[in-house]
Amino acid sequence: MSLAELIRERRSIRKCNSTPVEQELVVELLHKATRLQPTVEAGSWRVVYAGTPEARKRLVDCMLEQMSQSKLGKLIPGKLLDVFKKRFTDIPAHVIVMSTVGPDRLTNDRNYAAACGLMQSFQLLGWEQGLGMLWDTESMIQNEGFFKGIGLREDERFVGILHMGYYDKAPRSRKRTPAEQKWTVFQGQTT
Ligand SMILES: Cc1cc2nc3c(=O)[nH]c(=O)nc-3n(C[C@H](O)[C@H](O)[C@H](O)COP(=O)(O)O)c2cc1C
Structure with missing residues (x-):
């Protein structure tokens, strides 16, 4: 598969199967991803696996802590919360990425942008091996309780979690914004 195809064909995987993900593979992908990014300075990011x-x-539990304690969360039926919990607990592996403030x-x-670049390279390298991921930055998890739970330090910023696993079927692509809609030609003179 060419690089262009790899970029085009990678999909966010929201439903993975129970095939285990080996920690060695995750480490190897991380090594490969960092090697693609010479500008990432050592120490400007960190990963929790x-x-x-x-x-x-x-x-x-850390992800759901704030929600289950909130007024709204308390209204959610226990069974529904359990289904939600199981859905995430069943995901074979998670990589939490933090950048240095x-x-x-x-x-x-x-540092944040470099960590994002690293995550994208990591996703692509995983996809090449049949490993699917979902980049998670949901507002539900962006709270002090979660940050404390994952061991985020004072001088660190939470970048995202990559939930990962093997998939049976890749979803279809979502609609893309044509590049022309994001395109402005900077003129030599103001009009
Ligand atoms: C910075 C960033 C943050 C994202 N955060 C979330 C998220 O919180 N929840 C989610 O379901 N998907 C998240 N995604 C995945 C995107 O929604 C996904 O890329 C989009 O659905 C397009 O699907 P595709 O990756 O299959 O092309 C995130 C992606 C990026 C790049």
């Missing part, structure tokens, strides 16, 4: 059933359960906004943004 959850792969065992116990770790996955703990992570899902720098001394100024530019450094923060660069």
Whole structure:
């Protein structure tokens, strides 16, 4: 598969099967992804991996902590919450990515952007091996309780979680915004 095909054909996987994901593969993909990105400085990002059933359960508890304690969350029937929990706990592996907060906004943004680039390379390299992922940044998990649970440090920013697993069927592509709609030609003179 060419690189262009790989980029075009990768899909977000929201439903994976129970085939285990080996930690060695995750580490290898991470190594490969970092090698594609010479601008990522060592120390500007960090990854937390959850792969065992116990770790996955703990992570899902952290993800749902705020919601299950909120007024709205308390209205959700227990059974529905259990279904939701199981859906995430069954996902074979999760990679949580954090970037380093720098001394100024530019450094923060660069570190964050580099970590995003790393995540995209990682997703693509995984896809090449038949491994599907979902990049998760849902507002539901973006709270202090979750950040504390995953061990986010004072000088770190949460970038996202990649939930990963093998899939039986890739979903169809979503509609894309034509590039022309995002295109402005900068003129030599103001009109
Ligand atoms: C920065 C970023 C954050 C994302 N956050 C979420 C998310 O919180 N929940 C989700 O379901 N998908 C999330 N996604 C996945 C996108 O929704 C997904 O890329 C989109 O549905 C297009 O599907 P595709 O990846 O199959 O092309 C995120 C993607 C990116 C790049």
